[in-house]
Amino acid sequence: MRVNFTVNGRRYEADDVWEGESLLYVLRERMGLPGSKNACEQGECGSCTVRLDGVPVCSCLVAAGQVEGREVVTVEGLADFAAHRAEQHPGSGCAPGACGTALDQARRWQADPAGEEARETGELSPIQQAFIDAGAVQCGFCTPGLLVAADELLERNPEPSDADIREALSGNLCRCTGYEKILDAVRLAAARAEETV
């Protein structure tokens, strides 16, 4: 079958997709976007987390055909996605829940190709930078899924408590860090966002 959908603001068309293929497989093997990871392919580890019409999902559990006509954001597009959000909601000082998980907003979001070219390569979203700075990356295999999940948490709750962070990220397994530095990274990103208000 053929599947058309938008990934990180670009329209994609995948041909000869076997109907049993997951969104994760199509992203990784057909679209050249292997950033979403394949740690369990059972919906248990969260390493394949992407935003589907704004909602964080395990892309391994989404059949590719279900994504027809919809919008996907992967770790590869996270920096652009966050930059766009910052333009729409400067300082990210909005109240919890008012910051852009809304479907229509996610649907409206499109990367501007001209704008993208103008941006410096290597530019990171605040949560990506915080993961590096806090030492939250070791082997890095859980990192893409955690970044997408943590970014979504901070979007709806800019000042999460430690318990909020733990709850929001409890669907993402990490085997290297013991999670302390991941907590540090989310705290750091939240604190930096507050400073810029």
Add this chain to the structure above:
Amino acid sequence: MGVTGNPTSINQGTRTKGGIGESTLRPDGILKVTGEFAYSSDMWHEDMLWGHTLRSTFAHAEIVSIDTSEALATSGVYAVLTYDDLPSTVKNYGLEIQDTPVLAHGKVRHHGEPVALVAADHPETARRAAAKIRIDYRELPVITDEASATAPDAILVHEGRSDHHAGHVPHPNIVHRQPIVRGDADAAAARADVVVSGEYVFGMQDQAFLGPESGLAVPAEDGGVDLYVATQWLHSDLRQIAPVLGLPEDKVRMTLAGVGGAFGGREDLSMQIHACLLALRTGKPVKIVYNRFESFFGHVHRHPAKLWYEHGATRDGKLTHMKCRIVLDGGAYASASPAVVGNASSLSVGPYVIDDVDIEAIALYTNNPPCGAMRGFGAVQACFAYEAQMDKLAAELGMDPVEFRQLNAMEQGTLLPTGQVVDSPAPVAELLRRVKDMPMPPERQWEVAGEQADVRALPGGLSNTTHGEGVVRGVGYAVGLKNVGFSEGFDDYSTARVRMEAVAGEPVVTVHTAMAEVGQGGVTVHAQIARTELGVSQVTIHPADTRVGSAGSTSASRQTYVTGGAVKHSCEAVREKVLEMGRRKFGTFHPAWATAELLLEGGKVVTDGGEVLADLADVLEDEAVDIELEWRHRPTEAFDLRTGQGNGHVQYSFAAHRAVVEVDTELGLVKVVELACAQDVGKALNPLSVVGQIQGGTIQGLGIAVMEEIVVDPRTAKVRNPSFTDYLLPTILDTPAIPVDVLELADDHAPYGLRGVGEAPTLSSTPAVLAAIRNATGLELNRTPVRPEHLTGT
């Protein structure tokens, strides 16, 4: 080639930014957060095929026949391989004993053993074709424990053993046996005022690295193959792969692909040979990626163990003697079992002074899943048992458990049961003091003023099973002893190639090693060492491959010590060469070139007084200095096979934990509230990474304490929970705060005084949690992991 490691110290360039001792950031960090870092499962090649492995559905069975015709006839299938298709006379591999068939021949010895391979144009096509392979099995009785393995009429898991352990083991189903006898344990026992004994059971733990076994084999025009794979030791893989392919080693070129964690589980081969066989057969690139189900069968696990211990002490709290017997289940193939036996026996006494000991450790051959390396490697199982014994003794004597441990703690100069002197700092009592002195987490943390209890801070968590009713707090302590580096006389060297050249008027350094970066941060540390030793800020880490000499394994907490030592050694040689060039070119212009102690700093040659003599770029001009050298730590010896005596270890590593737990005694649910750790690291080359290692190791210890276990059916020897649904890993909600206190007492034998870090915290974490649960519940709990039924008695 190379030198034996001499005591070394920082002698140059410590002022260079980004050198050792700083928490510089990972060079691969940006790629890893943007999704661009290429892990082994991300490899892609035009026209590539997908490989799939068909595995046995029985744990022990004869293979009567295999029919591949229907699979071969499937559209999209390019090859189906069985034992009969193997190209070489060498058909087995193995880390130490070559007992593991590439594909099963006549018999399968464990559940999930590889029997056949398929290559097809889509992974699902390969899976479906594999399902069409018809195998006729005749089931055999399974050997699952010591009794069934050593029974007089026991079936031999491996007939006709001829390996180097076969001659000294009491039964062919015992892989290796290591006794250690020192002093006279029976005579010493007569002096004891109290004697405690116990039988302990340690469950089978999985490494559960997140990046599944995977890689890409690309056939080359010269008849060889290029292999991109995630592993812990490229050259060990190469040594095992090439003979089975019937190729010389120089025709198997390996490059390290991105590694998504390892923890010991990538020491053994998984898909490496299989992908190469399919690529060479089809003439096309072949990618193999295990899913999580297959990953549970695709690598060895931590040895489950039964341990019997007896300790005695005098009324004033001094240990008199220790007797122990440790039985490790090695499963169907040897893997690292012999070395795990060596560790379990030689470290079975723990970080304590006991002069009279009688120790025996064995590993069995059974039809259970093969077991081998996992973080802590034999020392973990022993630590769980001896620390339970220490608490029992302290209770028996009416002493504080920490004071009792401190009274018997090993220190520099202590003689181990192997007769080896601990000749570097051993701050065991101090580490215990430090964790004990840390502030305690507040009581009843789940209480929020004016609101309902925050269930996320309670046992049972979001299941909302209690608001504090029936919840009891407990505190427990433990400390452990781990060796660093490969032991027992192994030639444990590393190689580093370091190149310095001037590019666009600036000096740049390239470090090339075959070290497997598995997440630990070795690449960060290599760049720091090069900056410190060569005074150059711009350092590039070359991808790890087999075009440079072996770096040994990313195991045994050894890489910063040994490959770090090799990088330092090669940098020193490059520095000497550069200074020699400088003297030749500029020596006549300034007397300091001949007389002063010269350093490389900030891209310049300077005197120890700070006077600049030359820019490195001017010294180098268009000449590159490029040196590859091996480096060795001081040699070790084998343990005597009867007495266990010998200077078997390189270095020791110590960590202590204090666990605070809350237990819902009605439901048997445990919440670990805090796991505080103090560890001596000798010298923290990168403090941020060091703390990350300690915290990660601590949580792997928590996992085996309260949730992680591969459950093997004792009747069929089949694995019952090969998924992340049923094999539970700690999530961020299960994980407590982990305050870490890092001590830096230099080991003068090691580069920069450093001490291997990665494993020690995995030892003491588990017994500390168990001690805390015992403290909360008053139960004996001689088994790990603790399950709810162990706490409720239901």
